Amino acid sequence: MIIELGHFALILALCLTLAQAFFGLIGAATRRPHWFAVTQRAVAGQFVMTACAFASLAYAFYVNDFSVLYVAQNSNSQLPTFYRFAAVWGAHEGSLLLWLLVLSIWTVAVTAFSRNQPDIMISRVLGVLGVVSVGFALFILLTSSPFERLWPAAADGRDLNPVLQDPALAIHPPILYTGYVGFSVAFAFAVAAMLEGKLDSVWARWVRPWATMAWLFLTVGIALGSWWAYYELGWGGWWFWDSVENASFMPWLIGTALIHSLAVTEKRGLFKSWTLLLAITAFSLSLLGTFLVRSGIIESVHAFASDPSRGLFILVFMGTCVGVALGLYAWRAPLFRSNVGFAVISRESFLLMNNVLLVAATFLILFGTLYPVFLDAMKLNKLSVGAPWFTVAFLIPMLPMVFMMVPGMHADWKRATFSRTKTTLLAVTAVAVLAALLLSFVAYGWHSILAFVGFVAAFAVALSALVDPVNRLRKGHSLSASVVGMSIAHFGLAIFVLGVTTVESYHIESDLSLRPGQTAQLAGYDFKMVSVRDVVGPNYDAVESEVVISRNGKQVTVLHPQKRTYRVQTSPLTEAGIDAGWGRDLFVAMGEPLGDGAWSLRLQYKPLIRCIWLGALVIALGGLVSVTDRRYRQRVTADTGAVSPAAAETL
Amino acid sequence: MWRYLIPIGLFAALVTFFYVGIDRDKQTLPSPLIGKPAPQFQLPSVDDPTKLVSNSDFAGKPYLLNVWATWCVECRHEHKTLLEIARRGEVPIVGLDWRDDRAQAQQWLQQLGNPYTATAFDDEGRVAIDWGVYGAPETFLIGADGKVLFKHISAMTPEVWERDFLPLLGRTGARTE
Numbered sequence: 001m002i003i004e005l006g007h008f009a010l011i012l013a014l015c016l017t018l019a020q021a022f023f024g025l026i027g028a029a030t031r032r033p034h035w036f037a038v039t040q041r042a043v044a045g046q047f048v049m050t051a052c053a054f055a056s057l058a059y060a061f062y063v064n065d066f067s068v069l070y071v072a073q074n075s076n077s078q079l080p081t082f083y084r085f086a087a088v089w090g091a092h093e094g095s096l097l098l099w100l101l102v103l104s105i106w107t108v109a110v111t112a113f114s115r116n117q118p119d120i121m122i123s124r125v126l127g128v129l130g131v132v133s134v135g136f137a138l139f140i141l142l143t144s145s146p147f148e149r150l151w152p153a154a155a156d157g158r159d160l161n162p163v164l165q166d167p168a169l170a171i172h173p174p175i176l177y178t179g180y181v182g183f184s185v186a187f188a189f190a191v192a193a194m195l196e197g198k199l200d201s202v203w204a205r206w207v208r209p210w211a212t213m214a215w216l217f218l219t220v221g222i223a224l225g226s227w228w229a230y231y232e233l234g235w236g237g238w239w240f241w242d243s244v245e246n247a248s249f250m251p252w253l254i255g256t257a258l259i260h261s262l263a264v265t266e267k268r269g270l271f272k273s274w275t276l277l278l279a280i281t282a283f284s285l286s287l288l289g290t291f292l293v294r295s296g297i298i299e300s301v302h303a304f305a306s307d308p309s310r311g312l313f314i315l316v317f318m319g320t321c322v323g324v325a326l327g328l329y330a331w332r333a334p335l336f337r338s339n340v341g342f343a344v345i346s347r348e349s350f351l352l353m354n355n356v357l358l359v360a361a362t363f364l365i366l367f368g369t370l371y372p373v374f375l376d377a378m379k380l381n382k383l384s385v386g387a388p389w390f391t392v393a394f395l396i397p398m399l400p401m402v403f404m405m406v407p408g409m410h411a412d413w414k415r416a417t418f419s420r421t422k423t424t425l426l427a428v429t430a431v432a433v434l435a436a437l438l439l440s441f442v443a444y445g446w447h448s449i450l451a452f453v454g455f456v457a458a459f460a461v462a463l464s465a466l467v468d469p470v471n472r473l474r475k476g477h478s479l480s481a482s483v484v485g486m487s488i489a490h491f492g493l494a495i496f497v498l499g500v501t502t503v504e505s506y507h508i509e510s511d512l513s514l515r516p517g518q519t520a521q522l523a524g525y526d527f528k529m530v531s532v533r534d535v536v537g538p539n540y541d542a543v544e545s546e547v548v549i550s551r552n553g554k555q556v557t558v559l560h561p562q563k564r565t566y567r568v569q570t571s572p573l574t575e576a577g578i579d580a581g582w583g584r585d586l587f588v589a590m591g592e593p594l595g596d597g598a599w600s601l602r603l604q605y606k607p608l609i610r611c612i613w614l615g616a617l618v619i620a621l622g623g624l625v626s627v628t629d630r631r632y633r634q635r636v637t638a639d640t641g642a643v644s645p646a647a648a649e650t651l
Numbered sequence: 652m653w654r655y656l657i658p659i660g661l662f663a664a665l666v667t668f669f670y671v672g673i674d675r676d677k678q679t680l681p682s683p684l685i686g687k688p689a690p691q692f693q694l695p696s697v698d699d700p701t702k703l704v705s706n707s708d709f710a711g712k713p714y715l716l717n718v719w720a721t722w723c724v725e726c727r728h729e730h731k732t733l734l735e736i737a738r739r740g741e742v743p744i745v746g747l748d749w750r751d752d753r754a755q756a757q758q759w760l761q762q763l764g765n766p767y768t769a770t771a772f773d774d775e776g777r778v779a780i781d782w783g784v785y786g787a788p789e790t791f792l793i794g795a796d797g798k799v800l801f802k803h804i805s806a807m808t809p810e811v812w813e814r815d816f817l818p819l820l821g822r823t824g825a826r827t828e
Contacts, residue, residue: 073724150724158722277658284662291669319666326659333655370668568752569722 003068006056007147013049013100014141016042017133020107024127028120028195036119039126043111046133047104054101057146058088067153070094070146076159076568078539086170087160092310093146095173099290100136102174102181107133110185110210117206124192125185132184135317143310159539159568168228176221176248180286182214183251186258187283190276191325194332204266204275209627211262211279215255216623222248223616231576236509236587236604238612241390246369247289250362254282257358259623260351268413270348272336273329274355280325285362287318292369343415350408357401364393402457402497405490406464424467432459444607447505454501462494485626492618499611509604513594516545523605525586526550532599540566540573545599547577547588556586561601563590585609683783684799689716689791690781694771697748697756704771706745706793713800713820715744716791717767717807718779720751721759723787729806730763736812737766742792742820746770749779749787792816 020042027035057070061084066072074090089098107129114122140146164170189207193199225245230238239245258278264271291314342348368390406428410421418425436455440446465487472479510522514529521527530546542564549556559577566573576589584607591600684690693705706716717733719726737744746767748756753772760770773779782791792801800819803811 069724154724158724273655280658315666315669322662323659323666326662330655330659569750 002056003060003065003147003149006053006060007145009049009052009056010097010137010141010147013046013053013104014134014137016046016049017130017137019130020046021127021130021134024123024125024130026127028123028127028192031120033119036123039123039130040111042130043104043107043126047108050097050101050104050137054088054097057094057097058085061085061088064157066155066157067149067151068146069148069150072150072154072157074157074160076157076539078567079157079160079165080538082167083160083165083170086164089173090160090164093140093144095177096136096140096144097146098174099177099181100133100140102177103129103133103136103184106178106182106185110188114206121192121196121203121206124195125188128188128191129184132188132321135321139310139313139317143313157568159566162540162564162566162569162573163232165539165566166228166232168224169232172221172224172228175217175224179214179216179218179221179255180248180251180289182210182217183255183279183282183286185210186214186279187325190279191328194276194325194328197332197335199265199272199276199336201266201269204262205632207279208259208262208266209632211255211259211282212623212627214282215252215259216620216627218248218252218255219616219620219623222252223613223620226616227613230609231578233574236576236589236602236606238503238609241365241368241387243292243369246365246390247285247292250365250369251282251285251289253358253362253365254278254285257355257362258282260354264348264351268340268342268348269338270340270342271352271355272338273333276329276333276336278355278359280322280329284318284322287314287321290314291318342413345411345418346416347408347411347413350404350411353404354401354408357397357404360397361394364397365390368393399453399457402461402493405493406460409464409468409490428460428463428467431463432456435459444502444506451501451505454497454505458494458498458501461497462491465490465494480631481629482626482631485622485624485629487622488625489619489622492615492620492622494615495611495618496615499608499615502608503606503612506607507605507609509602511591511600511602513598513600515596515598520601520603522603523584524551525556525605527588527601527603529599529601532597535562537564539568540564542575543590543593545590545601547601549579549586559586559588561588561590580610582610583607684791685802686798688797689793689799690778692771692773692778692781694747694773694778697746697753697760697770697772700753700772704745704769708769709743709745709793710797711795713742713792713794714768715742715816716747716782716793717744718747718749718782718784718787718789720749720787721755722751725806726788727763729788729808730766732807732809732812733766734764735809736807737768741817743768747778747782747784748772749784750774750776792819794819 020039023035023042024039027033027039057068060068060071061075062081064071064075064077064084066075070091070093074094075084075087079087087094089095107126110122110125110129114125186207189203189210193203222245225248226238229240230236258275261271261275261278265275291311407418407421407425410416410424412420433456436452436459439455440452446452469479469483469487472483508523510520512520514520514527516529516531519526519528526549528548528550530548532543532545535542535544542562544560544562547559547561549559557579559579561577562575564573564575574589574591576587578588579586584605587602587604587606589602589604591602593599689706691705691707693703693707696702696704706714715736733744736742744767746769748770750773756770756772760767771778776784788806790803790807791799794800801815803815
């Protein structure tokens with residue numbers, strides 16, 4: 001009964017999003033301010049209804065209602081309660097419902113935080129968001145309803161995919177989706193500006209916090225996914241250039257370009273049509289990500305969960321949304337040309353370069369991800385583009401970009417001269433080279449030119465990020481949250497680069513076979529396998545080994561890697577033993593039993609790997625700080641052509 | 652200003668390309684095995700781990716290979732159709748129980764009825780990999796010459812059986828045997 005109510009709530013939500021789209025867009029087009037009130041009510045209503053639909057599904061999981069097909073497929077009575085809740089988004093149907101819920105939360109946030117902005121503008125934004133919601137609600141109801149019954153009911157469920165039974169992965173999808181879906185707000189603002197035919201720095205100031213928020217959630221989501229892959233997949237890698245990972249990384253890169261381009265649009269009134277294009281692209285890539293993962297167009301381990309009719313729906317939906325937006329762009333973008341110029345060496349041109357390189361990297365990744373599909377469509381041989389290709393293709397645009405950040409952060413707007421910043425730049429470069437030499441020759445030992453270059457880049461960016469705020473404080477100037485946020489984020493990138501360089505150059509790994517009592521050496525540590533025993537978990541059985549790690553005879557830590565077999569899905573899963581530290585991680589994963597009590601083990605030494613995720617979190621923190629800037633909360637007087645809030649209230 | 656049309660042009664090309672890609676991804680996407688000799692296997696039986704099931708036992712006559720598992724909801728849906736085919740005796744059905752729990756599988760066959768002449772227990776999924784199985788259920792038709800004639804992905808229905816399988820069986824002269 002509850003589940004039917006949920007289904008009904010979702011249908012009501014669809015009706016309300018239709019109202020939201022209609023009253024929002026038509027009301028703005030025909031300048032009927034009183035329709036705006038209806039739009040706002042529709043937004044509130046569709047949020048409540050979507051939340052009810054989601055809650056009813058969560059309830060079905062909570063009470064183990066295996067007469068619901070989706071619950072029977074993705075849960076089990078033995079599954080711990082926390083994972084029963086996380087199982088709501090454990091597969092396609094539920095994750096789409098989560099997508100819709102997150103979208104409605106963003107929409108409510110737009111109505112809540114935009115009271116200072118012209119109603120006509122917000123009305124259009126809500127209208128566009130309404131169209132997106134209609135698409136996703138229809139998608140769920142027509143092709144992927146999680147509310148189907150299974151009759152007769154299953155005695156027990158098929159259980160949640162064991163790979164997903166992990167705290168980091170349980171919260172990873174909601175955060176990632178918040179980022180993905182958040183770009184729909186920037187997209188809606190872009191479409192609204194094009195409909196209005198007006199785009200100025202005030203508009204850019206409205207959009208910036210939304211774009212930054214979406215981008216920072218995406219940053220955290222991707223970092224969580226990477227962290228999870230590291231300790232759960234059992235290989236000790238942190239990024240695999242898997243098509244699903246790429247699907248989340250491409251909107252991130254474009255989002256990064258977008259928040260930089262928005263800065264130029266706000267400060268200087270430049271790059272207007274470019275900003276629009278990036279806002280449209282970031283959202284399109286989010287949709288594309290959903291399409292790629294769900295349509296099965298890309299060979300993946302999840303292939304059997306895909307369904308061509310779903311792929312076709314997303315394709316048509318994406319084609320409509322993005323096609324209309326790009327059509328509007330072709331029509332309206334010529335209006336947004338600006339006559340302001342800037343010198344070849346200026347902050348604008350550095351930011352332009354940053355944008356071009358980020359977009360180039362995105363295109364290379366898109367190409368690499370789609371290349372196998374492309375070959376297949378041309379009836380050529382099947383081929384997959386592997387991680388080595390991506391690594392090279394990604395480094396070619398990204399390494400120059402990181403280096404250009406150093407002078408870019410000190411360059412003036414409009415026209416920069418090196419005479420003013422020469423001393424700073426030289427000092428930063430000298431210190432960075434010195435630090436890199438120390439790391440390369442003293443701390444870790446010479447590895448390669450690339451490692452050295454990576455160290456220089458990390459230190460140069462870190463120092464550059466600090467120079468500006470420190471100088472301002474020394475001169476007694478105040479620091480805006482924007483400047484602090486930018487510095488933190490750039491410093492985070494430096495930490496990330498340092499982590500990646502160190503791990504990729506200096507990690508040591510070894511696959512070997514050990515019997516209880518035997519010892520192996522790796523990177524100066526002794527790994528002694530003490531015992532192997534059977535353990536029983538709530539819904540799995542496991543073989544666990546105890547590995548004592550010591551250095552120079554002193555015990556460092558004891559690890560308990562496991563090889564689990566989940567009872568219902570009977571698939572094996574490796575639970576690695578990891579000793580995490582600031583300086584290095586020690587990683588032990590169990591492979592296969594080799595007979596006579598011997599096991600194959602994978603031992604790894606990963607220096608500074610924590611810096612990768614720490615860097616990503618610091619980057620996100622920078623975004624969070626910059627969003628709190630006071631100027632985003634200032635009341636902006638309504639521009640000409642917009643109806644003032646006061647007028648709307650009197651009607 | 653033609654340059655403002657570049658983005659939509661690129662996007663249209665991408666969508667067209669995806670459309671072609673999706674079309675190729677239909678469930679009728681031919682298995683590379685079609686027309687090739689069926690991969691041989693020898694696995695323990697579901698009913699009795701000491702007994703072996705091999706598809707060479709069925710050589711010389713057409714047979715179906717049905718990949719199923721108790722965790723597969725679609726398999727439950729197609730079970731009735733399989734029982735019907737087995738009852739008519741049109742062709743022997745060999746079951747391949749894929750990555751499953753033996754006790755549950757035995758219970759499933761007792762409760763729902765057993766359409767299979769023999770059921771192999773593919774615990775590790777090795778045989779499924781040889782056969783290029785994406786997911787359950789999948790049904791292969793193997794001809795009298797030991798070559799794979801057809802592969803159907805997703806649940807077997809009477810319509811699919813009559814439309815795709817029966818004509819192929821007729822051509823090999825199986826129904827008269």
